[in-house]
Amino acid sequence: MTQRRADPPAARRGALARRAVERGARTEFLAFRMAEEIYAVPISYVKEILKLPPLTEVPRAPSDVMGVISVRGRIVTVRDLRRRLRLAETPSNRRARILLAELPVDQGGGERVGLFVDEVLHVYRFAEDEVESATNILGSELAEYVAGIGRQQGEMVILIDLRPILGGATDKGAALPPALAAAKGGG
Amino acid sequence: MIDQRDEFISEAQEIVEGLSRDLLALDAAIKRASGGHAESDPEVVNDAFRAVHTLKGLSSLFGVARMSTLSHHLEDLLDDLRLGRSEITPKVLDVLFRAVDVYNIMLVALRSGEPEPAREVEELLAALGATTSREGGPSQNPLGDYDLDPGLLGVLTEYEEHRLRANLQQGVGLFKIRARFELATIDTGLDDLKARAKPHGEIITYLPSGEGGDAEAIELDVLLASRQTLDVLRTELAAPGLQIDPVARRGARALVSEPPPTVLGEPARLTTPPSAPQEPARLASPRTREVDVLGEGGREDEASAEPAAGLTIRGVAQTVRVDIRKLDHLMNIVAELAIVRSALGRITDRVRGMPELRELGTELHRLHRSLDRHLGDMQGGILEVRMVPLGQVFDKLARVVRQISREHDKDINLVITGAETEVDKLIVEELSDPLMHMIRNAIDHGIEPREVRRERGKPDTGTIALNAYQKGNHVVIEVQDDGAGIDEERVLLTAQKRGLVTPEEARGLLPREILGFIFLPGFSTKDGASELSGRGVGMDVVKTNIGRLGGVVDVQSELGIGTKMTVTLPITLAIISALVVVVAGRRYALPLASVLEALMFDPASVRTIESREITNLRGQTLPLCRLDALFGLPRPDGAPPPVRQFAVVIGVGNHRLGCVVDSLIGQQDIVIKPLGRTLHGVRGFSGATELGDQNVGLVIDAPALVEEILAPSEAGRLMGQRRLGAGGEAS
Numbered sequence: 001m002t003q004r005r006a007d008p009p010a011a012r013r014g015a016l017a018r019r020a021v022e023r024g025a026r027t028e029f030l031a032f033r034m035a036e037e038i039y040a041v042p043i044s045y046v047k048e049i050l051k052l053p054p055l056t057e058v059p060r061a062p063s064d065v066m067g068v069i070s071v072r073g074r075i076v077t078v079r080d081l082r083r084r085l086r087l088a089e090t091p092s093n094r095r096a097r098i099l100l101a102e103l104p105v106d107q108g109g110g111e112r113v114g115l116f117v118d119e120v121l122h123v124y125r126f127a128e129d130e131v132e133s134a135t136n137i138l139g140s141e142l143a144e145y146v147a148g149i150g151r152q153q154g155e156m157v158i159l160i161d162l163r164p165i166l167g168g169a170t171d172k173g174a175a176l177p178p179a180l181a182a183a184k185g186g187g
Numbered sequence: 188m189i190d191q192r193d194e195f196i197s198e199a200q201e202i203v204e205g206l207s208r209d210l211l212a213l214d215a216a217i218k219r220a221s222g223g224h225a226e227s228d229p230e231v232v233n234d235a236f237r238a239v240h241t242l243k244g245l246s247s248l249f250g251v252a253r254m255s256t257l258s259h260h261l262e263d264l265l266d267d268l269r270l271g272r273s274e275i276t277p278k279v280l281d282v283l284f285r286a287v288d289v290y291n292i293m294l295v296a297l298r299s300g301e302p303e304p305a306r307e308v309e310e311l312l313a314a315l316g317a318t319t320s321r322e323g324g325p326s327q328n329p330l331g332d333y334d335l336d337p338g339l340l341g342v343l344t345e346y347e348e349h350r351l352r353a354n355l356q357q358g359v360g361l362f363k364i365r366a367r368f369e370l371a372t373i374d375t376g377l378d379d380l381k382a383r384a385k386p387h388g389e390i391i392t393y394l395p396s397g398e399g400g401d402a403e404a405i406e407l408d409v410l411l412a413s414r415q416t417l418d419v420l421r422t423e424l425a426a427p428g429l430q431i432d433p434v435a436r437r438g439a440r441a442l443v444s445e446p447p448p449t450v451l452g453e454p455a456r457l458t459t460p461p462s463a464p465q466e467p468a469r470l471a472s473p474r475t476r477e478v479d480v481l482g483e484g485g486r487e488d489e490a491s492a493e494p495a496a497g498l499t500i501r502g503v504a505q506t507v508r509v510d511i512r513k514l515d516h517l518m519n520i521v522a523e524l525a526i527v528r529s530a531l532g533r534i535t536d537r538v539r540g541m542p543e544l545r546e547l548g549t550e551l552h553r554l555h556r557s558l559d560r561h562l563g564d565m566q567g568g569i570l571e572v573r574m575v576p577l578g579q580v581f582d583k584l585a586r587v588v589r590q591i592s593r594e595h596d597k598d599i600n601l602v603i604t605g606a607e608t609e610v611d612k613l614i615v616e617e618l619s620d621p622l623m624h625m626i627r628n629a630i631d632h633g634i635e636p637r638e639v640r641r642e643r644g645k646p647d648t649g650t651i652a653l654n655a656y657q658k659g660n661h662v663v664i665e666v667q668d669d670g671a672g673i674d675e676e677r678v679l680l681t682a683q684k685r686g687l688v689t690p691e692e693a694r695g696l697l698p699r700e701i702l703g704f705i706f707l708p709g710f711s712t713k714d715g716a717s718e719l720s721g722r723g724v725g726m727d728v729v730k731t732n733i734g735r736l737g738g739v740v741d742v743q744s745e746l747g748i749g750t751k752m753t754v755t756l757p758i759t760l761a762i763i764s765a766l767v768v769v770v771a772g773r774r775y776a777l778p779l780a781s782v783l784e785a786l787m788f789d790p791a792s793v794r795t796i797e798s799r800e801i802t803n804l805r806g807q808t809l810p811l812c813r814l815d816a817l818f819g820l821p822r823p824d825g826a827p828p829p830v831r832q833f834a835v836v837i838g839v840g841n842h843r844l845g846c847v848v849d850s851l852i853g854q855q856d857i858v859i860k861p862l863g864r865t866l867h868g869v870r871g872f873s874g875a876t877e878l879g880d881q882n883v884g885l886v887i888d889a890p891a892l893v894e895e896i897l898a899p900s901e902a903g904r905l906m907g908q909r910r911l912g913a914g915g916e917a918s
Binding site: 053056057059060061065068070072073075076079111 | 523773818820860862863864865866869871874875877882883884
């Protein structure tokens with residue numbers, strides 16, 4: 001079994017390790033595109049990436065619920081982060097994916113939720129000093145959903161805090177900050 | 188650790204249920220004997236004793252101190268009973284039944300992590316102390332009258348001696364069976380003999396005869412008490428190497444002497460008809476299932492396999508206990524396979540459509556059909572494993588009837604039929620509360636006091652019939668009493684007092700609509716709440732609980748003659764039949780259990796009363812609900828609704844609602860999956876299901892829909908006083 005899947009070459013492994021030591025502990029983030037922006041979430045929360053299956057809308061559900069899908073016999077609610085982040089909604093194309101994400105149980109997890117994204121990009125490994133606090137930059141009501149900004153080689157990635165989105169407390173629109181709830185109303 | 192505790196709780200639960208059944212059997216035996224000496228099956232008393240003994244061991248193992256203490260004292264009492272040191276009286280049974288209740292209270296507390304209930308246990312222990320004053324031992328000693336080997340008498344255990352005395356006192360004949368067993372197969376040989384002897388009498392003891400044995404075989408003397416004649420026994424038990432002789436009764440009451448070498452004469456016999464100690468009527472059904480989800484079998488099977496043998500920890504039964512979640516998991520896999528199967532079916536059809544691949548297509552088709560068949564079998568198999576007999580819940584109800592009727596001093600005869608009817612384990616669990624409420628109502632409101640019954644020319648003993656049977660994919664349970672019936676006038680008066688209906692409206696109500704009021708929360712016609720019911724809680728709980736299971740309750744009543752409540756339930760929650768409908772291009776599943784009929788919708792028949800649409804169905808008013816409007820579903824390209832629409836009439840309890848849909852796709856068996864936590868606040872759907880092609884369809888929660896449209900005011904249902912609850916965002 002191990003014969004087929006080769007380990008990374010020893011040299012490369014060495015380089016990775018060296019860099020990790022140089023820059024301190026690193027966290028892996030999965031980057032994706034929504035509207036024209038690049039976002040990322042800790043990859044440990046992402047259990048699976050799916051192509052867009054047929055979506056069934058749920059009448060009278062909170063407005064950021066796109067619908068439900070079936071993942072191997074389990075019904076999963078798909079949520080649209082664009083509506084939470086007040087992004088433009090472009091029609092989805094072939095690159096659209098659903099990230100199956102789940103928070104650790106101690107952070108209010110337990111339910112696996114699908115997150116709609118326009119396109120999945122790649123994995124970033126950010127050291128602590130490459131992430132800066134979002135409050136300095138945004139200062140808006142969106143800061144609740146943004147854990148920070150990651151910078152690497154001139155690229156800028158918005159790191160999303162999934163806790164207020166997937167956690168139990170914010171299941172319903174009512175728990176949103178008033179400004180957001182007002183902005184989303186009528187949806 | 189937690190798993191072990193759960194395991195303990197479920198095992199203890201089973202044992203307590205078994206104990207309860209034994210007690211009911213004893214109760215029935217006493218009633219049969221009414222007044223005379225109770226001839227209860229010693230095996231049942233033994234069984235109860237063993238149950239309590241096991242509970243004692245288990246609970247001390249798990250450090251449940253009070254349960255262990257209680258079991259210890261109960262064990263003493265039951266030991267006295269089985270050894271004949273005290274008699275089984277209704278009073279003693281009261282205490283024992285109370286013990287079952289206390290055990291249940293303890294288990295509930297244990298499951299929810301609360302401390303053990305102290306007060307109940309103390310009270311019960313006090314009651315136990317009062318009952319266990321032992322009565323004097325047997326008055327005569329008939330043993331001396333029989334030609335019995337003193338060696339044998341000397342080694343009888345206290346229990347065996349008691350059984351021997353008891354049998355002789357009742358004039359049962361005594362026989363000695365000398366049987367030869369191969370050492371290699373003695374276990375099975377002996378079990379076989381016991382099993383064959385059981386219908387004819389009771390084996391008191393067995394001992395090696397001390398003769399006739401050799402290196403490969405041993406000869407046993409088996410002492411059998413039986414009312415059969417020697418000839419019958421000789422034919423029934425005949426086997427190679429088996430010799431049956433009566434134990435002679437002596438004329439004089441000399442003490443036992445040397446064993447006589449041969450038979451001396453006819454055994455002492457009375458003129459009683461040849462009947463073995465009667466097996467008490469068991470409420471539980473015959474158990475034929477191999478795998479036993481509830482884990483009912485173990486103890487019981489063991490008991491019958493080894494009558495009167497001591498306690499054993501060896502499980503003889505061929506059963507395993509399975510967590511129902513594992514079965515759900517298996518069911519999910521089957522549902523996945525079903526989807527694979529339908530995909531395969533489509534490919535098969537495509538291949539068959541290609542002339543150059545005809546042969547391959549035929550082969551694929553054959554394989555697909557075989558897969559289809561096996562998958563169906565598998566699904567059926569898993570469903571079957573989930574099924575348990577309703578007898579489980581009926582047993583509990585029998586206990587309730589006994590308790591309440593004694594409290595109220597009403598004689599009630601509970602007639603149970605169809606206890607073997609099987610339903611999904613989850614449904615059985617949820618059924619006991621609603622049925623209990625219905626029975627309580629029947630006893631409290633239904634069955635009249637003795638004097639009133641006499642005046643009305645009814646027998647003193649009231650009858651409550653608990654009837655279960657299967658009807659297609661449904662199980663019907665009826666609770667019927669021969670009591671006073673429901674007074675419609677009084678129901679109406681109460682409804683008017685509560686402002687639920689005006690006198691004018693009241694005149695137009697049909698009997699079944701009037702009876703429907705009793706299912707409203709807080710509705711009671713009885714002045715002054717009684718201990719049991721009449722506080723107005725109960726029937727609405729019944730309705731809600733049954734509704735949650737996808738079932739309906741109906742009530743029929745005739746004043747002075749009686750009341751019949753009919754509960755109709757789906758057989759299983761795992762797979763249900765649903766009607767798939769289309770609304771604005773979306774597919775929804777309506778559980779067939781709630782669907783009464785589907786008919787063409789005639790827009791011309793619709794009248795609007797205060798913004799509410801109603802139509803007429805065979806002379807009855809039918810409120811309507813346009814699902815597209817309720818769900819806020821836009822039609823593709825803003826097209827108008829099709830000209831031809833359908834109304835699916837759903838019924839929940841006594842309520843009817845016509846759901847207007849675009850088209851009907853047909854009936855389909857579906858597996859309902861729960862919606863995620865995110866969607867808990869969304870009303871109107873009980874879950875989702877896969878409809879094939881990876882497509883998910885939402886399952887409409889019919890009771891919730893009816894509730895949403897018709898509640899809160901029942902009167903508003905008829906008069907359209909309530910604004911239509913359509914549209915609007917879910918909370």
